[in-house]
Amino acid sequence: MLDLKEWRDSLQGRLRPGDRPSLTVGMSTCGQAAGGARVMAALEEEAGRLGLQVDINQTSCIGMCYAEPVVEVALPGKPRVFYGHVTPERVPVLIEKHVVQGEPVREWALVQVEDGTVPYDGIPVMGTSPYYGCQVRVVTSRLGLTDPESLDAYVATGGYEALEKVLRRMTPEEVIEEIKASGLRGRGGAGFPTGLKWSFTRQAPGDKKYVVCNADEGDPGAFMDRSVLEGDPFTVIEGMTIAAYAVGADEGYIYCRAEYPLAIKRLKTAIAAAEEKGLLGRDILGTGFNFELHIKAGAGAFVCGEETALLASIEGRRGMPRVRPPFPAQQGLWGKPTNINNVETYANVPFIIKNGGRWFAAMGTEKSKGTKVFCLTGKIKNTGLIEVPMGITLREIIFDIAGGIQDDKQFKAVQIGGPSGGCLPEDKLDLPVDYDSLTAAGAIMGSGGMVVMDENTCMVDVARFFLNFTQAESCGKCTPCREGTKRMLEILTRICEGEGRMEDLDTLEALARVVKNTALCGLGQTCPNPVLSTLHYFRHEYEAHIKDKRCPAHVCQALLVYTIDAEKCTGCGACARACPSGAISGEKKQPHRIDPALCIKCGSCMEKCKFGAISRL
């Protein structure tokens, strides 16, 4: 029988051999997109050329997307140093200085993890660095630090301690009580208490039950689930196994969107490894508990993030939601009681079991416990994946962790919760990030997408963007969502094109209210939020589009006016040559002018002008 403790002990020292330098490349989707594979090849080539005895490995995303590709260099007995923006050209210098000479390249280093060694001077230590200082990494604690495809690495870092504890020493009811005591709420958006949800499935009559992991992360601007699945697939699998034991299920599905091929690949690898060691499948750890886990790849439908649509999709049907009740806990997959949670929720479970519900409940606010993973994107300096305690303010996230707005422009809004969420303005920046505060302000926690917008973002355009998305993703079953999102989009498009009327705002508001009240599923009920929140906080921008025919952020093309400043224009003619519609005329070496009737507002002229003579109003 598998003895986890013995295994864990035997791994000590073997995972990170103390006698060789190691070079580790962040190879999540974003790391690869930024050129991680080329960097890895360069490392191998350079190490080979110099005949160095080094280990070259891959890991997942440490969360500093802005700095990808990220490479970790660790010398025996020395801190692990993380370098950002590594290019193949920088590799020889990096190896020569850090590996050969033993001196880190400080100007390229992002952060170091000391792990009981003496830290280097002049490099921020992870726990106190600006980016990580406010963070509390639980779910993301292994991300970027271990090999996500190695079960050894998982077990060596405390993996499967929780499952062992549950199977050997706890009843299913005790597991549920522990989760209830932690105060964990669903991380997929709605924030339903997880322990309570589990108890519903536990209590539902039936021999056959399922657990399902919702990994259909479809919110544009969100990649929490992808990062966790790519970076620590075993945690999710262990969390699901514990849930299966607690609710009385022996079979489970992970429904992962097809746009995440790497996450699916790593999950498959992880499931096979766990099965091989008897940590999945029949008679787990010799306790007689069985749990079989399958992966289902989505096929491209945002609405499948809605739980009843997701179940329909697993069953091989159109992903159209159905009315609840009956809830999946009573009648789920193939009519059987089914527990559905999302990736981050399951990923929290092993940590709660290992450290106790009270430990978890000590983090966060009164009603929102623990930590939350967010994806910081948009017009900020440091885009990335972060994990923060609930209750932290938006200001801390955006200005302390993310380093403020790109090019030091003016903050305008932060969009939280994706197509179901809302846009919050500057005076909401001191809002604590928890389920109830965000909902009260007109946004939602959602799954954790946070897109920051600056003065150059048009809020009407943002509302139109989201409606365009929900309109395209509506399943078409219920009237308000199918027809209502279409008409909302048409009105918003009209406003962006300068054809709006003031009464459109009332129609838009009424339509949004009705869709919110009457749509069948969560997608429809929340899709008016981007419209309602921008109408509420940024009504003046709508009015500027309608009354003044002006887009204050200079985004809406139809409302732009390009002009040439005769003082600055040298008459070089570059703009006229660039203009695709022949709207620019003028004598050589004389100031040119733009004919507004012919101008298609593409901006090509402005890009070509070397003298800053063309302005956009």
Add this chain to the structure above:
Amino acid sequence: MADVTLTIDGKQITVPAGTTVLQAARDNGIFIPTLCHDEKLSPWGGCRLCVVEIEGMRGLPASCVTAVGEGMVVRTASPAVIEARKMMLELLLANHPRDCLTCSKSGACSLQDYAYYYGVRGDRFQGEKHDYPLEEDNPFIVRDMNKCILCGKCIRVCAEVQVNNVIDFAHRGFNTRVTPAMDLTLRESEECVFCGNCVQVCPVGALAEKASLWQGREWELDKVRTTCTFCGVGCNLEVSVKDDRVVRVRGYDNPLVNGGWLCVKGRFGADFADSPDRITRPLIRAGERGEGRFREATWDEALEFTARRLQEIKEQYGSRAVAALSSARCTNEENYLMQKFMRAVIGTNNVDHCART
């Protein structure tokens, strides 16, 4: 099952547990509009016209798929409910042809009726409308998908009643359509049996009986209840008649027989009624056998002639020289009488039936 007491529009109502709010209201004379609901089909909850306000519930739930609960307080006509229903009708009409003047459904169209009831003109939204070609390549059904409101009743009737699954939803969102595979027509699908039950459940003018087009307005039709003559099942019909002509046949909802559903013959085979080839009087052969000459006779004469000839044959050649072939188009009772007559009166077991082989 236990009873549940709830309040709808201030009225205390007691119904069996498991009843929907919609059913409870309708059973008690309280009006709630629906487009996608049909109690003979599985619940759908898609049109959202039946939304109501229920204390303690978020938003406006659809009453057709919400079960009653003890002590529930329901309002079916609050300002929020009315606003929502009007908006829903506006939205449906925004994507619906404005041809009520000549639409065959006019006068029996649920969308038209509700629009009138709620005073909705359908001009609040101007935008894209569907522009699907009219499907009229088969002799029975005309499909105008521009009028389709995607209630899905036709799909459910095809799957649950006819169990033929010819049509389903395809595509999604605003572009969702009801169609056979590959966006083929019913005829091209080669799967449709043209039972026409989809036409019967369509609440709008998207599906219509081809032969009925331009044959009479809804309010000009006399509805006659009768029994189908095509076979012995005895499906109940509601035949619409104008100027003594059968204009349209629909199933009459007699739960003991056909529950309102019909097959292609019963629904679309009524043209024989006005056929010049139809024999409406008894005929007695006037010329030689095979010559095809007959003369009209009275019923008395014809019956007397038949009885006499049967008797003569029986006397001359014996009972076994007579045989009777009866028809599936007769009723059970008629078929019973025929065999009884043959056995008891003629004295032979030579009885057969067109449906035997």
Add this chain to the structure above:
Amino acid sequence: MDASGNNDMNIKAKALADVLERYGGTKGALIPILQEAQEIYGYLPREIMQEIAKKLKIPFSQVYGVATFYTQFHLKPRGQNIIRICQGTACHVRGGARLLEAISKALGIGKNETTADGRFTLETVACLGSCGLAPVMMINEETYGRLTPEKIPAILEKY
């Protein structure tokens, strides 16, 4: 059709038969089977969907309903290389639309169109989840981040 074409058809038919065999009796197998069939054929031809419907004893109309519901499925042949441009929020605020324009111009095709030589098909996708590197696109399985219109020609060259 020449012999090699026939051979190709046979290989594909055999691969599909293997897929159907492998999923035999598995509940809810329609979507994974359609996914694998599309892998084999590059798209979902009518006869293939019809065959799958027959094998799974699922109405053809339902198979078609599923195939047209999910954006991953394609009912028409596509190019050798699939370009998918992210239309997510982060890409939108960081200039994703200009990217689409640039590629569209470089290839002379619009969204959901295929170049005349069959080399590229241009598609958009709701979000690729690489928002930290916005704007991004994917060509086949490869993701490209921090794109600008200027970087496009060199990337397309590689395919």
